Amino acid sequence: MTEGSERKLRGYEKSLPIALLRAREATMRRFKPHVDAHGLTIQQWRVIRALADSGPLDSKTLAARCVIMPPSLTRIFRALEARGLIRAEEAEDARRHVVALTGEGRALHDRMAGASEAIYAGIEDAFGAEKMAALLALLVELREVAEAMPEEGRAPDGKSASEAARR
Amino acid sequence: MTEGSERKLRGYEKSLPIALLRAREATMRRFKPHVDAHGLTIQQWRVIRALADSGPLDSKTLAARCVIMPPSLTRIFRALEARGLIRAEEAEDARRHVVALTGEGRALHDRMAGASEAIYAGIEDAFGAEKMAALLALLVELREVAEAMPEEGRAPDGKSASEAARR
DNA sequence: TATTGTTATACTCTATAACTATA
DNA sequence: TATAGTTATAGAGTATAACAATA
Numbered sequence: 521m522t523e524g525s526e527r528k529l530r531g532y533e534k535s536l537p538i539a540l541l542r543a544r545e546a547t548m549r550r551f552k553p554h555v556d557a558h559g560l561t562i563q564q565w566r567v568i569r570a571l572a573d574s575g576p577l578d579s580k581t582l583a584a585r586c587v588i589m590p591p592s593l594t595r596i597f598r599a600l601e602a603r604g605l606i607r608a609e610e611a612e613d614a615r616r617h618v619v620a621l622t623g624e625g626r627a628l629h630d631r632m633a634g635a636s637e638a639i640y641a642g643i644e645d646a647f648g649a650e651k652m653a654a655l656l657a658l659l660v661e662l663r664e665v666a667e668a669m670p671e672e673g674r675a676p677d678g679k680s681a682s683e684a685a686r687r
Numbered sequence: 688m689t690e691g692s693e694r695k696l697r698g699y700e701k702s703l704p705i706a707l708l709r710a711r712e713a714t715m716r717r718f719k720p721h722v723d724a725h726g727l728t729i730q731q732w733r734v735i736r737a738l739a740d741s742g743p744l745d746s747k748t749l750a751a752r753c754v755i756m757p758p759s760l761t762r763i764f765r766a767l768e769a770r771g772l773i774r775a776e777e778a779e780d781a782r783r784h785v786v787a788l789t790g791e792g793r794a795l796h797d798r799m800a801g802a803s804e805a806i807y808a809g810i811e812d813a814f815g816a817e818k819m820a821a822l823l824a825l826l827v828e829l830r831e832v833a834e835a836m837p838e839e840g841r842a843p844d845g846k847s848a849s850e851a852a853r854r
Numbered sequence: 855t856a857t858t859g860t861t862a863t864a865c866t867c868t869a870t871a872a873c874t875a876t877a
Numbered sequence: 878t879a880t881a882g883t884t885a886t887a888g889a890g891t892a893t894a895a896c897a898a899t900a
Binding site (some may be wrong): 531532533534537538539540541542543544545546547548549551558566568570572573574575583586587624640642643646647651652654655656658659660661662663665666667668687 | 698701704705706710711718733734740741754757813819821823833
């Protein structure tokens with residue numbers, strides 16, 4: 521009896537971005553105390569994990585992979601470098617800022633990885649491994665689909681849509 | 688050839704929180720220009736949608752449903768109230784701050800709903816309706832599972848875990 | 855000229871604690 | 878005493894534009 525059931529958009533609970541947000545919030549809550557305890561922010565931890573997983577990376581790649589804006593990354597680099605966890609690396613292209621984990625950074629990552637895995641395993645146990653795998657696959661596919669989309673709902677040229685969005 | 692494949696945690700790409708974040712980022716990107724164009728922040732739009740969907744709500748409920756911290760909500764209320772989009776409502780319990788959409792707020796919501804649905808439909812078309820439904824169901828279930836979990840990996844009393852997290 | 859990244863700037867949100875007022 | 882919310886405060890990230898350096 522919400523009084524006006526005429527135009528409900530899609531039911532707040534069934535909105536995809538909101539469902540993604542809430543699911544993320546609920547799972548992140550499990551990891552955050554662990555990350556906090558090591559004096560890292562969530563974003564800093566993402567950067568460290570990406571580097572541990574892929575080796576040295578440049579700023580642009582990290583920005584995309586960690587979903588962090590370049591200006592934020594600059595600050596995060598400074599903070600992690602000041603703690604001796606990462607260091608700048610030589611790059612063929614001198615424009616690129618490539619960073620790598622130091623030994624200390626790798627050690628911190630490895631130290632944190634165990635507890636992180638345990639938390640993950642707890643969630644997977646409760647949720648079910650097959651569902652977890654299915655969910656991950658769907659998330660990756662959704663991301664690819666959404667990234668491949670032009671701008672609005674259709675139009676594979678992606679020009680008129682951005683204009684429409686601007687006003 | 689990342690040089691050290693010994694301890695990979697889980698492969699950055701297969702981390703659930705990161706997959707959720709990236710999927711959300713990719714989909715949000717479709718909606719953001721639309722929300723921007725109406726002078727709302729994403730969080731403000733979440734509040735408006737929740738109110739449009741459920742009728743008047745108190746601060747605590749909105750905080751949980753929109754994943755917004757109470758202090759942020761206070762500020763958002765002020766901003767939306769200043770624009771005449773919401774108003775405070777009487778509550779039996781005088782401690783509660785219940786807000787409702789005004790006519791103007793409802794009108795704005797309805798005006799935005801069309802384009803929002805179109806964007807949504809575009810994503811659903813590209814992704815597939817069954818997958819979308821499956822994904823939503825998994826997300827809701829994951830959230831419920833994660834929320835029901837104690838603190839760390841197990842222990843259904845949720846005490847020792849929070850202590851462990853503190854140090 | 856285009857690209858990569860940093861700076862500058864302004865704003866929003868996060869997060870915690872302390873406080874007020876109900877209940 | 879416990880709960881709901883606001884205020885205070887500090888800090889981090891978002892976002893955009895402007896700029897520097899390199900390609």
